[in-house]
Amino acid sequence: METTKRYTARLFSLEVLGILIAIAFLVPFYFVLTNSFKPFAELLANTTSLPKAFSLHNYTEAWRIMRFPTVFMNSLIITIASNVGLVIISSMAAYRMVRNNSRLNQVLFMLFVSAMIIPFESIMIPLVKLAGTVGFLNHIWGVILCYFGFGVSLNLFLYHGFVKSIPLEVEEAAIVDGSSTFGVFWRIVFPLLKPVTVTIVLLNSLWIWNDFLLPLLIISGPETRTIPLATYSFFGQYMKQWDLALAALTLGVLPIILFFLAMQKHIVEGITAGSIKG
């Protein structure tokens, strides 16, 4: 047995190996961050060194050109609203499907699950036409409603697995006390679903915040752009201006990195739980 967990020479060399790999992993961040503070000439002359003076000039320019506050808010609204909608519709549906396991609901569940293998590319063409006809184009609400449809399969699947593990007894007690099915769900079951809700919200957030193709198809105007879209059009205009571009990239990457660092324990747990259930 490994009761004697001494810090051996072998462990030490593995530790060094880990640190070396970690440095290799972080090099891209180093390059982007340090060069984003340099004036263009310095960036070209010396890409590897630290900046001579930390100038925020690139950042203020990039902030202004990409309209950072607007696009940040758009990304935030889309991510939050999509999450709220997805959690509500998929938790309710999953709950009902487990508790009322009729033939119809079994068929529906199979449909939701099998639709997960449809790649987005296979539906995007009619979807854009459809969105155009209903007037969804260039509205962030159009994007949000699309995420409801695309996310519901996986979310329902994860909730479905979790609801099955909730004992019926607690609900029966509430029903005896005169609570309606609706009340039982929101007051008793939904709070019990919290662990899986956290998982789902985190997975959805990473996906929706970073998504590029769907917003690219639905959104065109600068007012409704998300962070990936704004970054994309920024690069179209300032292709070779690496000084501004790197500041814009850092601004774009920063919110999700901060979110990750704050939530990392839950994100890692969520991925683990989600993958084992799946």
Next chain:
Amino acid sequence: MESASKKRLYQLLFIGPAVFFFVIIVVIPFFMSIYYSFTEWNGVSTTVTWIGIENYKKILFHDSDYYKSFVFTFRYAITGVLLTNLVGFLLALLLTQALKLRNILRTIFFMPNVIGGLLLGFIWSFIFVKGFASIGEHTGLAFFNLPWLGDAPTAFWGVVIVTVWKGAGYVMVIYIAGLTNVPKDLIEAARIDGATKLQMLYKITVPLIMPSITVCLFLTLSWGFKVFDLIVSLTKGGPFNSTESVSLNIYQEAFRNNALGLGSAKAVIFFLIVALITVVQVTITKKREVES
């Protein structure tokens, strides 16, 4: 007990919204896509002409670009899946040792994954163009002085490098979970029986973490086949279309060339192939899962 009418009401109230959005956003467009694939349609005019399997014929016999994009996507997906899982698994083996910096290292390896493919691609295009050149200058290593995004073979590996850098941390997390669940007494028993480290890995660890392998292969395969944003920002499909993914090819056909009928046919073929591959992969690896 619920009465029949209440039952219907609750069915509608609870399941209705999910079904509604699912049908409007996924099911209807999916069938429309199949319908459009048999038509000629530029997306602008109101006339959609039924032309039978003409689009499919055109793609199969005359569209070398689509064919080329499939070859790229296959090569890319397979290389990416193998390397991402290999690196992720090795990182997981490393980080299940009693290292002091274990938690920080996990965070660092996972971090690239939270950044979207588009921004990652832009970050790396800077690294390939300026960063690598600069490292090459300082170290004199030929590896860093290659024309990374300017040449077809190196551009392929450029995309693969970024893919592994992004994905390895994600599968690492899943493999760590799998490895921690391998019962210690089994390993111990094997050691007493005189099994070598490699034997233990192949005969005990790998079969026992088969569920993790199933999930990781499934995830990395579907990432690989659907790659779009990373390509857009890293190479735009170039040089000479050598890194154009199927996804990008479909997008260009439908929204750049305004050939929505043809694009739909490409999308349907893409769906069939992706569905086939993922189903086959999951069936095969599921069969190899064992109970501990």
